[in-house]
Amino acid sequence: MSVIKGLLGPYWGRIVDVHAHVGPDQRFLLRCSASDLVEAYDRCGIRVGLVSSTISLLADYAVGNRLVLEAVKRYPERIVGLYSLNPLYEEAVEELRAYVEIYGFRGVKLHPDYFYIEPSEEPAVGALEAVAKLGVPLMLHSYDGGVEASKVAELFPEMTIVVYHMGGVSWREGLRRLRRYDNVYVEISSSVTERGLVEEAVRTLGSSRVLFGSDIPYLEPAVSLGKVLGARIGRDEVEDILYRNAERLGLVRA
Amino acid sequence: MIDVNCFFTRLPYPTFSLEELSRITVDYGIGGFVLSSLDSRFSPDPVRANMELLSLVEEERRVRLWAALTVNPRLQSLEELEELASKPGVVAIRAYPTDHGYPDSRECFEKLLGVAESLGLPVLATFRCRWGERVFSLKQLSSALEVHEDVRVVVTGLNYTETTEIVKRLKELRNVLVEISFYHQFRGIQLLSRTLGVERVIFGTAYPLQNPEIPLLKLALSGLSEEEREAIAEKNAMELLRLPP
Numbered sequence: 001m002s003v004i005k006g007l008l009g010p011y012w013g014r015i016v017d018v019h020a021h022v023g024p025d026q027r028f029l030l031r032c033s034a035s036d037l038v039e040a041y042d043r044c045g046i047r048v049g050l051v052s053s054t055i056s057l058l059a060d061y062a063v064g065n066r067l068v069l070e071a072v073k074r075y076p077e078r079i080v081g082l083y084s085l086n087p088l089y090e091e092a093v094e095e096l097r098a099y100v101e102i103y104g105f106r107g108v109k110l111h112p113d114y115f116y117i118e119p120s121e122e123p124a125v126g127a128l129e130a131v132a133k134l135g136v137p138l139m140l141h142s143y144d145g146g147v148e149a150s151k152v153a154e155l156f157p158e159m160t161i162v163v164y165h166m167g168g169v170s171w172r173e174g175l176r177r178l179r180r181y182d183n184v185y186v187e188i189s190s191s192v193t194e195r196g197l198v199e200e201a202v203r204t205l206g207s208s209r210v211l212f213g214s215d216i217p218y219l220e221p222a223v224s225l226g227k228v229l230g231a232r233i234g235r236d237e238v239e240d241i242l243y244r245n246a247e248r249l250g251l252v253r254a
Numbered sequence: 255m256i257d258v259n260c261f262f263t264r265l266p267y268p269t270f271s272l273e274e275l276s277r278i279t280v281d282y283g284i285g286g287f288v289l290s291s292l293d294s295r296f297s298p299d300p301v302r303a304n305m306e307l308l309s310l311v312e313e314e315r316r317v318r319l320w321a322a323l324t325v326n327p328r329l330q331s332l333e334e335l336e337e338l339a340s341k342p343g344v345v346a347i348r349a350y351p352t353d354h355g356y357p358d359s360r361e362c363f364e365k366l367l368g369v370a371e372s373l374g375l376p377v378l379a380t381f382r383c384r385w386g387e388r389v390f391s392l393k394q395l396s397s398a399l400e401v402h403e404d405v406r407v408v409v410t411g412l413n414y415t416e417t418t419e420i421v422k423r424l425k426e427l428r429n430v431l432v433e434i435s436f437y438h439q440f441r442g443i444q445l446l447s448r449t450l451g452v453e454r455v456i457f458g459t460a461y462p463l464q465n466p467e468i469p470l471l472k473l474a475l476s477g478l479s480e481e482e483r484e485a486i487a488e489k490n491a492m493e494l495l496r497l498p499p
Contacts, residue, residue, distance in 0.1 A: 001483060004282055004470040028414045029421065030440060040440070044475050169386040191385040191413055191438050193464040195268055217440040218414060222471035230465030 007229045011238070012045035016246035017221065019139065019164055019187050019213025022071050022079075023054035023064060030054075032217035034071035038078050044221040046214070047243070048078050048252050050139070052109040054217070056084030061092055061115075069103055080252055081105035082139060086115045087127035100134050106251055107162070111141040112148060120151035128152065132159050137249065139187075143168030146177040153181035160249060162211060165190040171197060175204040185245065189215035189224045198231035198241070207237035211245050255284045256491035257466075258346075258378065259410045259433050259458025261292035262307055268462040275317045278466050284459075285488070286318035288495065290348035290378060292463075298354065300324035304338055311343040320495065322346040322378050326354045327365035332372055339373045345495040346408075348378045357390035363398035367405045376494055381411035382436065383463055392419045399427050406431065406494060408456055414439035425449055431494065434486070435460035435469045443476040443486070452482045456490045 024031045032040075032054075041049060051071060056064025061084045072081045083099040085108045086092050099105040108131050110119055117124050119140060131138055137160035142149045146167040153161055166186040167174020178184045186201055188210065201210045212228060214221040228241050247254040263270045270292075278284055291307045294300035304323050311321045323338055325347045338344065347370050356362035370377045382389050392409075399407060410433040412420065417439060424430050432446055435458040439445065446455045457473060459466040473483055491497065 001474045001480075001487075004467065004474045007467065007471075028417045028439065029445070030414070030417075032440065043477055191436070193436070193438070193460075193468055194384065195462060195465055219438045220440050220442055220472055220475075222475045223438045223468055225475075226465050226468030226471045229471070230467030 008045050008225065010235070011242050013047055014243045015044075015046045015212060016243040016252050017041070017046050017049035017214045017216070018162060018211045018246050018251060019189050020049040020051045020216040021054045022051055022067060025054050025058060025217070028218070030217045034074050034079060037071070037216060038075055040216060040221060041078060044225065046221060048080060049214070050080045050082050050107060050251055052082040052084045056086075056109070057111050057114040061086040061089065062095065065095070065099060069099070072103065082107045082109045084109045084111075085127055085131070087117055087124040088115065093127050093130045096130060097134065100136055105136075107137040107139050109139045113141065113143070119148050120155065125155060128156060128159070132156050137162055137251065139164055141165065142174065145170030146174035149184060150177050150181065153178070153184050157183055159183060161185070162187050164213065165192075166197070166201060168192065172200065175201055179204050185209045185211055185249070187211045187213040188227055188241070189213040189219055191219065193223065193227065198227050199233060202233050202237055207233065207240040208245055208248075210241045212242045255282070255457060255487040256286050256288070256497070257284050257459045257461065258288045258408060258456055258491050258495070259435050260287040260289050260461050261463065262289045262310060263292035263462070265293065270462050272314065272317060275461070278461070279317055282466065282470055284466070286320065286497070288320045288322050288345060288378070288491075290322040291324050292383070294324035294348075295350045295353040295383070298326060299329055300326055301334070308338065308341050308343070312341075319343065320345040320497070322348040324348045324350065325366060325369055327362045327369060328354060328356060332369055335369060335373060339375060344375070345497065346376050346378050347373070348380065350380045351390040351395075352388050357388065358394055360394045360397050363395050364401055367398050367402035367407075370405045371402055376406040376408060378408050378410055381409055381416070382413075383411060383460070385413070392416065392423055396423050396427060399429060403429060405429060408433050408494070410458060410460075411436045413437055414442065417445070420446070421449055430454065431456045431490065433458040434472060435464065438472075443472055443478065447478060447482060447486075452478070452485050453490055455486045456494070457487045
């Protein structure tokens, strides 16, 4: 056990998680409070995470955002806020500016499946224009092989887009589709754990465009850590994925 | 440590390599692997795949291997299996209910468990090998298990989407164990240990379908005590498979 834990040693306490949530999901008997999240980060050597709320996805975007704000205030060194944007609520766009400019949220989370909206169609495009004006990155849930992410990348070439789950089950297709968009980065979490996934992402996009995420509380951080630490890639590439890229992109303080 | 959920395949992807198993043995201290034929998922008649698996287990000297014979209860008779099951190194039966066409058939599950009971072997029941695949009915398996209370079944390939099923159905079946390779739920190994008891949680890697580092890290970072982790990693498998120390 100490050998396997030793794999994490060089990176312990430096890892940046670009995809996590606080909140419950009783479909799977899941719960994660802010303190649960920090406990998990301590247990797994993760320094800081970008966090939205499951409540924003499953019940009410605004209630979830307030929960994240509380978490950020409680653990400012460990939790960075992501604003969940449901474009079907006009006021969601109005509230976005305050969360970014006043409360220091560093990005916007959009989940097409839970919000029942295609991000490349109105009114999502209008909402994303507001995101672009603020100059914050978009974290886009993607289980469609990167189809919608590529359309958004085409529409907003200046926007930094982090594609959560790398396109999902169709991740190979996703990588090929997203390769041409320099503003697109992929995040590796999901229950898709096929061998060679991280190696292929690095080969296709370069290690500077691949990011570590846990997807807490759906997944244990060890899943994504095992994907990276079990990959046949160099130490520099591992460091890029686990924390350097997130720092370079300004998602967290270095 | 014993890996109860390891697959042999001749497919080009995922690639199986004895050299790699040897490296895993050395690097991480996995003392042995219960090998099942992955290719037999795709063949209705697994006899040839079983023969190939048994040859490998018999001949291999670098890595400690045991065999789980693939059984398709829709085709194979007990008589056919008895001879194979008596070969050295056979410690379990592997079932692929979805791939072999009986995901919802209580009758087939009962037949499978009947065969296992006669042979005196536990069953490794494959719920899924990859995320997104079709899965079998835990309800039908559970019903069949009520009839065959003495057969022990390890369900492999469960994930967070089955957590409610684990709590409401599998928890009460004392002869069921859950293998952890694909159970990726946040604090999932803690949840399994609390719900089922640590003696019903068992280690597997799903090599070569995924990196062994994933389940190894899940267990190492689980927050369980050393004694609990040792039970999951080895003790439970030794008892279940009646392996010599």
